[in-house]
Amino acid sequence: MVSLLLVFFVSLFFMGVVTRIRSLTSGRKGPSVMQPMWDIVRLWRKGSVYSTTTSFIFQLAPITYIASLLVAVLMVPHGSRAGLISFEGDFIMFAYLLAFGKFMMIIAALDTGSSFEGMGASREALFSMLAEPAFFILMGSFALFTGNSSFQGIFNGLYYGSHFSYMLGGLATFVLIIIAMVENSRMPVDDPKTHLELTMIHEVMILDNSGFDLGLIMYATHLKFAMYGSIIASFFIGSLPLWLSIPLTLVIQMFFAIVVGIMESFTARFRMGHNPQFIFILTSVAILIFFGVLMLLGRFM
């Protein structure tokens, strides 16, 4: 329950912080931290325009997208405190729910019959496929490390005994940050602020969405960031008491937002052809973590 409230709370201003950081680094003052959220609220109050080519799927997709995300958020723990849904192997369902949302968004993009959106859909499908193994191997390694296979069990059993395990925590944070960037189609992989439809991934997929639906999709991005931030925070808070863990989570989320903002400000988007290589690095890092854990447990051979 704590984690759920925290994720919703953070999702309100996460993108605001990112935008603010981007503004600050480029020497501008920037809009209020709440501005992105107000934009979404404005969208929620607007009417919509639908393409004549689209079918019911186009209207269904944003709903299933946000619903799948919400169920996934319910599984996110707060350190050793379980999320509302917690069972053995919950991170598998977590990943598959997100995949369900993605599936629907991809076919919604194809529903418009536009080549631009098809292009975005094609890239989204491929890149998210490439990012998936990293998440599973990461969770698999920590399952091996702690002997548990649920989010709660993993974060509960996580202990930092040696310097080596700190390194694993650091690597895991790195992998999760990049996964969050890929999943949300942010900077080194995709540039949401680009002016050319040909070079976008996520933004071009939702070219034809408007009004309430667009608001849902945009809020989903905020929620996804906050959700990944919460998982990253769980790596560090462990079983600290609430009065310590809640502020710590907020600080970590803030830090995460600042990192995202700085990354967005100082990196350029890769060429599309380089993206797969970049994303696949994540899997290699995750495998590295796995071997690290094997070594730590003395189970190598």
Next chain:
Amino acid sequence: MGKTLFELINLLALVAIVLLPLVRKGKALFIIIIFLQLFLGSLLALHYLSFVLVYTTLIDICAVQNSFVFLVVWEIMALGTFVMVILDNHKSKTLKAGINYLIQSHIGILLLTLAFIWVKLETGSYDFNAITGFTSSLSASAGLFLFTILFMGFAIKAGFVPFHTWLPHAHPAAPAHVSGIMSGGIIKLGIYGILRMLMLVRIDMVMVGQLLLVVSVITGVYGVMLAIIQHDLKRLLAYHSIENIGIIGIGIAIGCLGIGHENPLLMATGFAGALLHTLNHSLFKSLLFYSAGNIYLARHTMNIDSLGGLLKEMPRNGYLFLIGSLAICGLPPFNGFVSEFLIYKGIISGIITSNSMSVLVILFALLGLVIIGGLALICFTKAFGIMFLGKPRGRPEPVTEDEGKSYPLILTALLILLIGLFPLLLGPTLVKVTALFGTARGVAEPYGLREAVNSSMIIGWYSLGFILLTVVIFLLRRELVAHRIVATEETWGCGYQGDNSRMSYTASSFVRTYRKLFSPLLNIHSSKEGASGLYPLSMGKETYPGDKVERWLIDKPLHLSKKLLERFSFLQNGNIQAYILYGLVFITMVILLPTIYALAASFIKILNQL
């Protein structure tokens, strides 16, 4: 012993039996029609007759406990399937695919025969139980060798890589209802065979598990990798059958490791996942094939790139295909997710509990299974998105959907959802079957087996919650936007307003990035016609997806042996005198050989005495 497994597999056949006659309207008088047509001498009669025959054998194979009888029934099944496949026998392509299937399945039968005869020679019994005694008396490597022969024999039927090459030919060549039954039922017999043999043999299960795991991961990834680049919908689905066989194989392998390491959790999740996936695959794959059949009846093509916008013309078929696609991708809340979840859970607990080599192999399986899931998502967003969504390509004649044709599909879809939401219903059966693998080895029902399976089944409730949440948000949205202005416009084309149906995204473009990325592993020929001149009239590119394994394993050796045998083609010269000469030479040889042999033997004897 083994009775429950038969029940489960029989259920599979039963589902097929119940579903299949429903494919066409009013086939309650199935048998009567067959006999009527037999009297009329129609070709269809043979088709229907083989249908019934294959059904019977599907059930018989699961009931037979004697390897000799087993082989006979297996043979009938192979022949019956061959007749079913070549319904369109006026097309040379169909006939070729059918003969390809016939030859390959007979190679499988040959391997099985060899293995069973070996057991018979050593033990003097054709009974299945003789295998148990025989393998426990054999040395470890010999036992493994026997199992490998048996496995290869069944793998040809199931479609494990590299024994899969008949599958992508036979499935598109056969009519859709046969493809559905082949993919849903017949190739599963290969899986049944492997499972049955695993129950009987007494060999090092850790070794078997590791080998099977590697083969299955390769099968799964290879199948889906090739599925993505296919242009023919049925060929795409055929490659997906290979992929799903890989997933089932991963489950079985995890179960074997569980037996080897005496880990009930691994055993339960592995075998239960594999068995459930077998049932699940037969459901969603038949749904997809039947749906493909309806598309074929409407549009007379299976080329994904020339279809488009079908959802508006055949909405029922479209949404049913969508359900099948989501289920085959293993996404919640459908049945594919339940079985894949079980297998995932097995893999994760395998990582946690097993040591040494097994961990690395299981990590490989985890990587494979995740990649399979991701690639399946690409494949089915492509298939569904391009065929059913967007605008129609070209100017096809409008079709009206025949409602009757969708009833059997709806029934299958309901079953898919039922298993997806209430997997607990199947829990007890799965536990019983899984326990057989333990009891067959003299181990009582392992503690925690029931717990392991049932605890995984709660995901059904969360899937249900997910659906409810979706419905709630949907209703909420409807309330909220009820009084808003809703306008319709053309799709945004960056300012371009003209007719853009020809500018729609194609399936080939959708998978282009993927194709480029994976091109070293694939075998794609392409021909390109570039733009030339000041006012180019036409340009185009065609890609022909090939199968690398088929090329190196089947085509190349076949080509070489053909070349070698061509050198002896002078023997077949059509000259009757020459043929008589061959006959004479042969008879002389037959008569002389023993004499020569006796002479040589006595000569050696004399030499020895010296």
